[in-house]
Amino acid sequence: MKQRMLVILVGVLLCGTQVQAASTVQRLSKVQNRDLVQIFISFDHLPEYRHNASDRRLDLIMQDTEFAESLPLFPEDEVIVKILTIPRQSEAVVSFFFRYPPQQLTVSSGEERVVVVELLPGNRFSKTYEELSRQLSGITILERDQKDYSNPVLSSPYAANWRSFFTSYESAVAIKAPVHFTLPDFPAVQLILSEREQLSQVLNEAVRDFGNGQAWSEAATLLQQQLATTVDPDLGALLALTHGEVLLRMDHFEGAFKQLYLLKEQYPDSRIGKLSAYLLALLQAMHGDPFTADYELKLLAESIPGGHPLAPYLQLSRAETSLATGQIKQMQEVMALDDLAFPEKIMKIRELRQADLLWATGRTVPAFVTYRLFSRSGPLRDYPASLNTFCSTLYEQAMWSESAECYGQLSTLLTDRAQLGLAYYREAMSRWHQGRPSAEVTAQMNRVEDTFPNSEAGFRAALKSADLRYLADPAWQETAKMLYRALAEESTYRAVTEEALMKEALLYDLHGDQARALSLAMELLRTIRSGPIVVHAEALLIQLLPLEIKRLIDAGDLLEALVLSRQNRRYFDNGWIPNPVLADLADAYERLGIYQEALDLYLYLVSQAPPEQRESFYLPLTRTAFAKGDYNLVEDFVTQYQYNFPEGRYRDDIVYYRLQSLYAQNDFSGAVANLPEPLPQRADYQSLAALLHFNQGNYEQAVPLWQTLQARGATLEDDQLFMLAESLFQLRRDDLAEPALQTCSAIARYRGQCLYRLAQIAKRRDETEQALNFLQKIAETEEDSLWKSYAQRELQLARMGAER
Numbered sequence: 001m002k003q004r005m006l007v008i009l010v011g012v013l014l015c016g017t018q019v020q021a022a023s024t025v026q027r028l029s030k031v032q033n034r035d036l037v038q039i040f041i042s043f044d045h046l047p048e049y050r051h052n053a054s055d056r057r058l059d060l061i062m063q064d065t066e067f068a069e070s071l072p073l074f075p076e077d078e079v080i081v082k083i084l085t086i087p088r089q090s091e092a093v094v095s096f097f098f099r100y101p102p103q104q105l106t107v108s109s110g111e112e113r114v115v116v117v118e119l120l121p122g123n124r125f126s127k128t129y130e131e132l133s134r135q136l137s138g139i140t141i142l143e144r145d146q147k148d149y150s151n152p153v154l155s156s157p158y159a160a161n162w163r164s165f166f167t168s169y170e171s172a173v174a175i176k177a178p179v180h181f182t183l184p185d186f187p188a189v190q191l192i193l194s195e196r197e198q199l200s201q202v203l204n205e206a207v208r209d210f211g212n213g214q215a216w217s218e219a220a221t222l223l224q225q226q227l228a229t230t231v232d233p234d235l236g237a238l239l240a241l242t243h244g245e246v247l248l249r250m251d252h253f254e255g256a257f258k259q260l261y262l263l264k265e266q267y268p269d270s271r272i273g274k275l276s277a278y279l280l281a282l283l284q285a286m287h288g289d290p291f292t293a294d295y296e297l298k299l300l301a302e303s304i305p306g307g308h309p310l311a312p313y314l315q316l317s318r319a320e321t322s323l324a325t326g327q328i329k330q331m332q333e334v335m336a337l338d339d340l341a342f343p344e345k346i347m348k349i350r351e352l353r354q355a356d357l358l359w360a361t362g363r364t365v366p367a368f369v370t371y372r373l374f375s376r377s378g379p380l381r382d383y384p385a386s387l388n389t390f391c392s393t394l395y396e397q398a399m400w401s402e403s404a405e406c407y408g409q410l411s412t413l414l415t416d417r418a419q420l421g422l423a424y425y426r427e428a429m430s431r432w433h434q435g436r437p438s439a440e441v442t443a444q445m446n447r448v449e450d451t452f453p454n455s456e457a458g459f460r461a462a463l464k465s466a467d468l469r470y471l472a473d474p475a476w477q478e479t480a481k482m483l484y485r486a487l488a489e490e491s492t493y494r495a496v497t498e499e500a501l502m503k504e505a506l507l508y509d510l511h512g513d514q515a516r517a518l519s520l521a522m523e524l525l526r527t528i529r530s531g532p533i534v535v536h537a538e539a540l541l542i543q544l545l546p547l548e549i550k551r552l553i554d555a556g557d558l559l560e561a562l563v564l565s566r567q568n569r570r571y572f573d574n575g576w577i578p579n580p581v582l583a584d585l586a587d588a589y590e591r592l593g594i595y596q597e598a599l600d601l602y603l604y605l606v607s608q609a610p611p612e613q614r615e616s617f618y619l620p621l622t623r624t625a626f627a628k629g630d631y632n633l634v635e636d637f638v639t640q641y642q643y644n645f646p647e648g649r650y651r652d653d654i655v656y657y658r659l660q661s662l663y664a665q666n667d668f669s670g671a672v673a674n675l676p677e678p679l680p681q682r683a684d685y686q687s688l689a690a691l692l693h694f695n696q697g698n699y700e701q702a703v704p705l706w707q708t709l710q711a712r713g714a715t716l717e718d719d720q721l722f723m724l725a726e727s728l729f730q731l732r733r734d735d736l737a738e739p740a741l742q743t744c745s746a747i748a749r750y751r752g753q754c755l756y757r758l759a760q761i762a763k764r765r766d767e768t769e770q771a772l773n774f775l776q777k778i779a780e781t782e783e784d785s786l787w788k789s790y791a792q793r794e795l796q797l798a799r800m801g802a803e804r
Helices: 002-021 126-135 164-168 205-212 216-229 233-249 253-266 271-286 290-301 311-325 328-335 344-360 364-377 384-396 400-411 417-434 438-451 456-472 474-490 494-510 514-527 534-554 558-567 569-573 579-591 595-608 611-628 631-644 651-664 668-673 683-695 699-711 718-730 734-744 748-764 768-781 786-803
Strands: 023-033 036-043 049-053 057-063 065-067 080-087 091-098 104-109 114-120
Touching: 023 080, 023 091, 023 595, 023 631, 036 631, 049 104, 057 104, 057 114, 065 080, 114 631, 164 456, 164 494, 205 216, 216 233, 233 253, 233 271, 253 271, 271 290, 271 311, 290 311, 311 328, 311 344, 328 344, 344 364, 344 384, 364 384, 384 400, 384 417, 400 417, 417 438, 417 456, 438 456, 456 474, 456 494, 474 494, 494 514, 494 534, 514 534, 534 558, 534 569, 534 579, 558 569, 558 579, 579 595, 579 611, 595 611, 611 631, 611 651, 631 651, 651 668, 651 683, 668 683, 683 699, 683 718, 699 718, 718 734, 718 748, 734 748, 748 768, 748 786, 768 786
Parallel strands: 023 065, 065 091
Antiparallel strands: 023 036, 036 114, 049 057, 057 091, 080 091, 104 114
């Protein structure tokens, strides 16, 4: 029997020891910022543990530990791809699987019942970096500028000085000038004459002289006479071809077309037919149909061998039709053919077309050099398209005087009014950049506006005229605003519309109306989704948005501030809005009771803020989680804060929310266990600690706390007065309890209990009559309640005792 009792006793002791030693994993949580990931494993009390770390896995083995029934796990992500909880007989294992091997990893525990895993996440290059770092040991690593140059505020050259937008911003001006198509020297038939044929035998001297003197009408008359008397069909064909060429040079489209087309059809595979086809294609190109000409020349090139005298001219003409039709890739292919011997006379023109190609492919500096050389050796004015690009390169190179002169020359070659107006506009802009008086340039802009109304040049000139008047007299800004608005509404040219809208917004900003400026910037970005103006409008918006949000929040217009932030969410998502604005928005969400949005913003701020600023966001983060009723999050944030900032300046405030959270969950013992020592001498702490001790029945600890508050002049609330009175009663300190209960009996919801306690005190003093009076008062004044039933029972017992 004794042996059996001994076995039972040992079993009980062992079981008791096992239960006492067992630890429970209560929570797993994670916090991630831009340079570190922390995993917090919380226990009811800290167990013995060890860990095994391999390349992409970490096992945390905890002795004599079990998992809570509904253990909350944080979601897997791109860093931690899987989490396993493995219960075993005498231990528990948590396994974390990483996408890439961590660059650094530590496991530690602090004073709290928490094990913390800290890791620097790896990436697909980190292994390579590790190997490189060993090879480059001893080399100093330079600190790099971490600025985000995708941020429009950094991308826009005007964001630091918006007034410079009026002086420096210019949208691209595209002037279209006709391509001058190169013709062979007159007469073109000399390119196809055989060795036995002499030019003098085909054309008489008079025709050649008229041609050399460009007296095309006289040459045509002589050719017609010669054709009428010629009986040799071969000679007649050559004369007819020359007549078609003369009509082409006379710009007689209909006559030249008929003549050359008939020859092409009559002699399809002969030298006459091929030269006719070539001249016919040039005729079409010169009269506004370069696409058809390009197609015909491409077909013709297939039948012209490289050694043919026409081949160099054909290649040059193909390059020119490619330029005229904007087929730059084809032009590159044509110009790349270098198996031809070019006559010296057209070699210079080929170099000019090479410059055109350089400009068309964005190589403006080499193009400029070639144009410059050509302008010194030959007249560019014979080639309007090349002169146009040369003017553009002069403008881009800020050679204002030469640019103005160049555009002046170009304007004499243009017949299209829209393009002519743009040339005059660019000439005026060159004069302004050159430093000519503002009034003179304004007058020139006004002339362009008046001469070319409702054209791109006219609208651009009106826009620049408004700029110049505003720059000369800032007080003119109200009129300038109206002009910019009118131009934005009336112009059919996008570049003018967006520039006018931008300048209108800037005027409001520069003259103190940031709210209106922001509204206009948003309007512009809704209207214009892409283009050169967008980056500047976004820069302005990013600068103004924080100011307007702060103004609205300070004015109490919280909903309007939140709506404004949502309308511009993309800029927040890209990280272009400063963190103080996000903190203001988070505060607005919190004040409006939109706690999830507030939490999301505070969590983002914690993850993005530098270490020295990170601590300040934990207090509102914890406060918001408590207000939302997410007490698990409160515990997570408190744990994270205490680990990362053990001596943090918000420690007392954050622990206060933990105590409130535990109280809200009726975990009074847990709350009392977490009361800081010494207790902070703050009224809210003293009051909460007294409440917790009262609920735990620790009346000896509760009473001094309320008495201290009263001694400091604090006015206790009704609930606190009642709990103080009840605590004094429970401690049998009747001399203090009686007046306190008398005071609380005036509080309706506590009247019954207070009168009952007063009756109990009277009974302790053997003041039976007084006790019965209190009980009778309860029975008469209280509605149905527990205390009324108690009082009625006591009165009934008293009557029964009296009857005996």
